[in-house]
Amino acid sequence: MTARMTPDFWAVIPAAGVGSRMRADRPKQYLPLAGKALIEHTLDCFLDHPGLLGLVVSIAPEDPYWPSLTCALDQRVQRVDGGAERADSVLAGLCHLRERGARLTDWVLVHDAARPNLARGDLDRLLGELADDPVGGLLAVPARDTLKRAGADGRVVETVDRSVIWQAYTPQMFRLGALLDALQAALEAGAAVTDEASAIEWVGESPRLVEGRADNLKVTRPEDLQWLEQRWAR
Ligand SMILES: Nc1ccn([C@@H]2O[C@H](COP(=O)(O)OP(=O)(O)OP(=O)(O)O)[C@@H](O)[C@H]2O)c(=O)n1
Ligand SMILES: C[C@](O)(CO)[C@H](O)COP(=O)(O)O
Numbered sequence: 335m336t337a338r339m340t341p342d343f344w345a346v347i348p349a350a351g352v353g354s355r356m357r358a359d360r361p362k363q364y365l366p367l368a369g370k371a372l373i374e375h376t377l378d379c380f381l382d383h384p385g386l387l388g389l390v391v392s393i394a395p396e397d398p399y400w401p402s403l404t405c406a407l408d409q410r411v412q413r414v415d416g417g418a419e420r421a422d423s424v425l426a427g428l429c430h431l432r433e434r435g436a437r438l439t440d441w442v443l444v445h446d447a448a449r450p451n452l453a454r455g456d457l458d459r460l461l462g463e464l465a466d467d468p469v470g471g472l473l474a475v476p477a478r479d480t481l482k483r484a485g486a487d488g489r490v491v492e493t494v495d496r497s498v499i500w501q502a503y504t505p506q507m508f509r510l511g512a513l514l515d516a517l518q519a520a521l522e523a524g525a526a527v528t529d530e531a532s533a534i535e536w537v538g539e540s541p542r543l544v545e546g547r548a549d550n551l552k553v554t555r556p557e558d559l560q561w562l563e564q565r566w567a568r
């Protein structure tokens with residue numbers, strides 16, 4: 335812990351996806367956004383933070399784009415080969431941290447390469463609110479709209495109680511040892527692990543939800559990138 339009142343941390347950035355829903359000429363993390371590649375904005379959020387101990391980015395093995403980026407030369411950034419699924423890419427990053435001497439009790443923040451609009455205030459709130467938490471947790475956004483459960487015929491079955499529904503965002507913050515163990519166990523059991531919290535839940539723990547900004551969106555479809563471009567151009 336430093337005098338900043340937020341704990342020091344490692345970052346793991348899964349960036350080995352192909353971005354199929356984006357339908358672009360390259361993986362979405364390399365598409366241009368406000369003068370540089372989208373992933374460079376994502377990494378800047380962490381590289382600008384004084385509590386960062388180091389950052390591991392999981393990149394597809396044959397990826398031709400990563401080596402040409404300026405951030406690939408930063409001494410604090412290490413590259414590992416990502417895997418077939420997001421969870422495999424995260425696990426590769428965590429294993430690398432462990433092999434390089436990170437302690438099992440160290441905090442690790444996992445953040446999608448495809449979320450370039452993480453606000454410093456959200457990052458600090460996550461770090462500050464979870465600093466003494468026994469489990470860890472994640473940025474999340476409360477459901478805003480009325481929610482419907484759909485039947486196979488495309489008709490409404492019921493209206494869902496939205497007061498207990500949150501959308502899971504990243505970063506997600508857990509102790510290295512706890513996340514490694516949970517992710518390995520969940521993957522070996524074939525459990526669905528779409529985020530880090532799912533793995534922690536799978537071993538019976540309950541991650542804490544820390545409310546974040548809705549504009550920390552994951553660039554998934556072309557309109558998401560257009561929205562960010564317009565917003566950043568203002
Ligand atoms: N095998 C994979 C798959 C995804 N990711 C990363 O996980 C994040 C969130 O995944 P998603 O938005 O689903 O990205 P893609 O898998 O690239 O997108 P799509 O599902 O549209 O192909 C992204 O930063 C992506 O690069 C990864 O590191 N390794
Ligand atoms: C981890 C995540 O960002 C939480 O919302 C999200 O689940 C990753 O995207 P995917 O489409 O599930 O791979």
